Amino acid sequence: MKLKKLIKSYKDSYNTCKCSYACYANHFQRNFENWTSGNSDIDKFIQDTQLSSHNDVSNVLEWISYDRFWDIRDITKGWYRANWIDGNIIDWDNENQNWKRDQYINVILKELCYSEVIQFEFMDKNSKVYGITYEPITKNYMIVLDNKCKECNYICYSRHFQQNFENWTSGNNDIDKFIQGTQLSCHYDASKALEWIPYDRLNKIEYIAKGGFGKVYRAKWIDGNIIDWNDNQNWKRTGPKFVALKSLDNSNNITFEFMNEIALHNKVDDSLFIIRLYGVTQDPETGNYMMVLEYAEDGSLRNYLDTSYNKLNLKSKIKYLYNIVTGLENIHGNEIIHRDLHIGNILKNHEIILITDMGLCKPADYNTSECTKNNIYGVLPYIAPEILRGQSYTRAADIYSFGIIIYEVISGLPPYHDLSHDNNLAMKICLGLRPRFNIEVPQLIVHLIKRCLDANSLNRPTAIEIRDKLWEFLNDTSQNQVYEKMDNNLPISSNKCLANLLYETHPEAIYTSRLLNFNNLPEPKNSDDYYEQNDDIISKKFSDSLIYNFLNENVKMKVKENV
The missing domain is CATH 1.10.510.10 (Transferase(Phosphotransferase) domain 1)
Incomplete structure (x- = not known):
């Protein structure tokens, strides 16, 4: 009898929190003992979001049982589309003492590598994260995402790009993040996104000219650039087209500062009078990265x-x-x-x-700290x-x-x-x-x-x-x-x-x-x-006088050097 009273007393003590009323955090806390992900770190992470939800449930994460999903379909490696039977939490229903939910919503399930930083996985500005689930056959934890883009409130281009992130890499983290950043920003116009373009998708490569810090080539891009998303759940492209490849010397040691310079090119890519940048590739023989650019028929x-x-x-x-x-x-x-x-x-x-x-007037491996x-x-x-x-x-x-x-x-x-x-x-x-x-x-x-x-x-x-x-x-x-x-x-x-x-x-x-x-x-x-x-x-008059001024300055310089 005493134990029951103690438990009741304990529960009453958290009926209210610092909010001085039974807020959302209270309702979540009372349910902690009814679920577990099987991993204490994940449990704590989810619980922390719930305990912070005093007046707002929009950023709360949940542990979601995998049997609450149906019609699960593969999208790409590590990504799935599914229907969530219960749907996300909207509010607390005082009358029925339960959560009000937006039932039967379409969601994305993305495999979660636990070796990754969990917090980073959830800081997805492009889509809302509902929680975590566990696939019992593969034994993979998965994050549950809104199928719609957070900014657009529908499945925009950025979502299609994001679901393909794990299927490619340039081999350089700075380049990957740079390309992904452009793709996550192209909600309404896929042509604004840059791509990682595998070198084997380029043929008929021929040398054109030597640049300041690299070489320029002409090549045929087999696929061509992205135009739109098609009904076959894939990108619609222009088809084969000629492009220019600008090889960047020593870019196997490419710097973050240099990637920022390339970002400038992409920022003004909407002008009719700026050469278009399609993406980045890598020459497998030299290891040098190459910018893939619009090809200008008449050259410089x-x-x-x-x-x-x-x-x-x-x-x-x-x-x-x-x-x-x-x-x-x-x-x-x-x-x-x-x-x-x-x-x-x-x-x-x-x-x-x-x-x-x-x-791009600097070499790809330049270091600002070494510049004078x-x-x-x-x-x-x-x-x-x-x-x-x-x-x-x-x-x-x-x-x-x-x-x-x-x-x-x-x-x-x-x-x-x-x-x-x-x-x-x-x-x-x-x-x-x-x-x-x-x-x-x-x-x-x-x-x-x-x-x-x-x-x-x-x-x-x-x-x-x-x-x-x-x-x-x-x-x-x-x-x-x-x-x-x-x-x-x-x-x-x-x-x-x-x-x-x-x-x-x-x-x-x-x-x-x-x-x-x-x-x-x-x-x-x-x-x-x-x-x-x-x-x-x-004027001719000035051209003559310049000789005199130049000689005088040369004399001054020699005096300075001798001093």
């Missing part, structure tokens, strides 16, 4: 200018520039800085001009003077690079093609050296380039301003006569010269990204007559 814009400059009129060139700056505006609008914008990273796919390689202030990765002629002096990259630095690209597209000439790309050129750029035209150019275009190349980064226009100026120039009918005059008055020999690559490139002019390290460069400045009306950007 630089190559196209070398072979077809004479086919372009001024209006076509400005349209190309409009494409590029629209892509750049999208990059900047996503709070991203390109940091390696040069014409080798501008591609032509029929009449669309595309930007590629966001933030003066370490710069890039192509010297396109790097803003303040960056050459060790300042941090800004949008304005990208604008400077675009100013050089405007010059290059309009003139057809690579910047400083007749000079060695060395410390002397870096010093001259800081002192005000800018490229010169050898053809007549509208003053509006010259003035726009000068604004982009201003030594003071605060004076440079934004990508939106440039885009609007180019659009205005393209649609101003009064400019048609200017177009015709310029296109008709250009010497035929000049166009042929450019088309046939008769300009001479200095053997030390380097147009691929590399490590640069400069010291003691002078403060950036414009020439004294920088904004005078000179069609060639830099």
